[in-house]
Amino acid sequence: MALRVKDYAHVHQTDFDHEQHRDSKEFDRIANICVMRATEVLKVPTGRYTQMHCNQIGDIFRSMVATQRGIRRMLDFEGPIDPETVDALLLARVQLECLFSLCLMLEDPKYVTAYVQDHWRKQYVEYLIAKEETKLLSRYQPENTPQLQRLVMLGQQFGIAPAHIHTVDKEELGIPMPAGMAEEPVRPFPTPGKGIKKITSSAEKKRMLERLYAKYVYLCSFAHGLPQANLYKNIFDSRFPDRKFLRDSDVKDSYRQQVVSEAYITSFMSISQCMAELTVLYPNSMEIIEAACRAWKQLSGASLVTKAVWEIRTRKLLGAIS
Numbered sequence: 001m002a003l004r005v006k007d008y009a010h011v012h013q014t015d016f017d018h019e020q021h022r023d024s025k026e027f028d029r030i031a032n033i034c035v036m037r038a039t040e041v042l043k044v045p046t047g048r049y050t051q052m053h054c055n056q057i058g059d060i061f062r063s064m065v066a067t068q069r070g071i072r073r074m075l076d077f078e079g080p081i082d083p084e085t086v087d088a089l090l091l092a093r094v095q096l097e098c099l100f101s102l103c104l105m106l107e108d109p110k111y112v113t114a115y116v117q118d119h120w121r122k123q124y125v126e127y128l129i130a131k132e133e134t135k136l137l138s139r140y141q142p143e144n145t146p147q148l149q150r151l152v153m154l155g156q157q158f159g160i161a162p163a164h165i166h167t168v169d170k171e172e173l174g175i176p177m178p179a180g181m182a183e184e185p186v187r188p189f190p191t192p193g194k195g196i197k198k199i200t201s202s203a204e205k206k207r208m209l210e211r212l213y214a215k216y217v218y219l220c221s222f223a224h225g226l227p228q229a230n231l232y233k234n235i236f237d238s239r240f241p242d243r244k245f246l247r248d249s250d251v252k253d254s255y256r257q258q259v260v261s262e263a264y265i266t267s268f269m270s271i272s273q274c275m276a277e278l279t280v281l282y283p284n285s286m287e288i289i290e291a292a293c294r295a296w297k298q299l300s301g302a303s304l305v306t307k308a309v310w311e312i313r314t315r316k317l318l319g320a321i322s
Contacts, residue, residue, distance in 0.1 A: 008210040010308035016301045024260075027268040028072060030295050034275040035065040037287045046281055052157065053112040057105060061274065064098050067091050068267050075263060081255050083237040086222065086229060088263040093219035095270035096212060100192040102274045103209060106281055107201055111189075116158040118189040121168060124151050128172050160186070192216050205277075208313035215266070215305055232259065261303075269299055269306050276314050293318055 042058040045051050074088045105112045127147055134140040155165070163184035169175040170183065177183060190198060192213060199206040221228040234240045236255055243251070272295035275288065282288050296318065300310040 003210055003213065005214075008207070008214060010211055010312060012304065012307065012311075016304055016307045020301070022265075022298065022302055024072070024076075024264045024268075027264060027298065028068060030291070030298065031065055031068050031268055031271045034271055034291045034295055035061045037285075037291050038275060038278055041278075041282050041285050041288055049109050049112070049281065052116075053105075053109045056112050056116055057102065057278075060098050060102055061271075064095055064267075064271050064274065067094055067098075068271065071263050071267050075260050080238060081236045081252070083233040086232045086236060086259055088259060089219055089222040089229075092263040092266040093216065093223055095267040096216050096219060097192060099212070099270040099273055100195055100209060100216070101189070103205060103277055104190060104195040104198060106277055107199060111198075113159055114187060115189045117160060117164075117186050120151070120155050120158050120160055121186040123154070124165070124168055125172060127151055128168070132173070201280075202313075204313045204316060208273075208309055211308050211312060212305075219266070265299070265302055265306060268295070269302075269309065272296055272299055273309060273314065276317055279317065289318065 038061045039058040042054040042061075045054050049057075071088050071091050074085045074091070101115065105115060130147075131140075152165075154160075161184065163177075163181055164186050166175070166177050166181060167183045167185050170177055171185070192209075196206060196209045196213060199209060218228075220226075222232075235243065235246060235251060236259070237243065272292065275292040275295060279285070279288050279292060296310060296314055299306045300315070301307060
């Protein structure tokens with residue numbers, strides 16, 4: 001059964017400080033520190049996490065800081081509001097999805113393997129599509145192309161066996177499995193909603209993700225072109241005919257709260273919470289702990305959502321370690 005508001009709502013005992021000014025450029029500076037330290041510590045495998053696992057987690061951190069820069073480039077400008085910048089909320093949704101992925105990966109290294117194998121399958125299916133669609137064209141080589149060789153080598157790094165390859169061939173093209181070889185499907189990496197159900201290490205971690213899932217679903221509106229996205233792009237467009245019924249000051253206030261603040265805080269929170277979660281994997285790394293604490297000093301009272309994450313999960317996580 002789907003989660004309902006009464007299942008995940010965090011009832012606040014105190015308000016957040018909505019009068020305090022927060023500098024998004026300071027968010028960027030701290031986020032850069034977090035990513036630099038995370039990628040550095042991930043150069044050393046730990047526990048059951050191999051170098052391949054750690055490299056993939058490090059790539060997530062690097063990707064997130066790049067997306068943070070993308071949000072900055074969309075929103076950091078002077079002049080009239082551009083309706084195109086509403087798409088910064090798509091990027092905020094990407095950041096939140098990275099947090100969900102990383103939280104699942106830190107449950108068990110098998111989820112990192114599932115993450116890269118799912119990636120491999122998508123690349124292999126793209127190859128099969130091109131192969132199938134060009135099989136009657138003479139300038140395309142039917143077999144042993146450099147792309148296939150690259151995919152085979154990539155798959156070997158991710159634990160892809162011949163049975164995986166032949167299973168995809170059967171699923172996508174109907175080619176029978178070789179005699180005596182059993183099917184071995186490559187399962188999709190869980191989406192955020194499905195991933196929450198696989199969190200077993202911490203009740204607080206699961207509750208945090210359940211609360212953030214509501215935010216994720218809201219931000220999906222901007223990725224899927226739903227009415228909320230269309231509404232924002234209209235009211236923040238000076239050419240929209242009905243704009244004349246709105247006061248400019250109200251439009252600017254709404255834009256700052258619903259787009260600028262929402263995008264910056266969601267992105268920075270996602271990076272910061274990834275950093276906090278990484279302390280579970282590297283509990284003795286003072287560099288990781290210090291950076292996470294520095295980030296959450298900015299975030300713990302930044303909004304009702306960040307305050308909820310802090311009170312549900314992060315305060316106990318960092319407090320117990322530091």
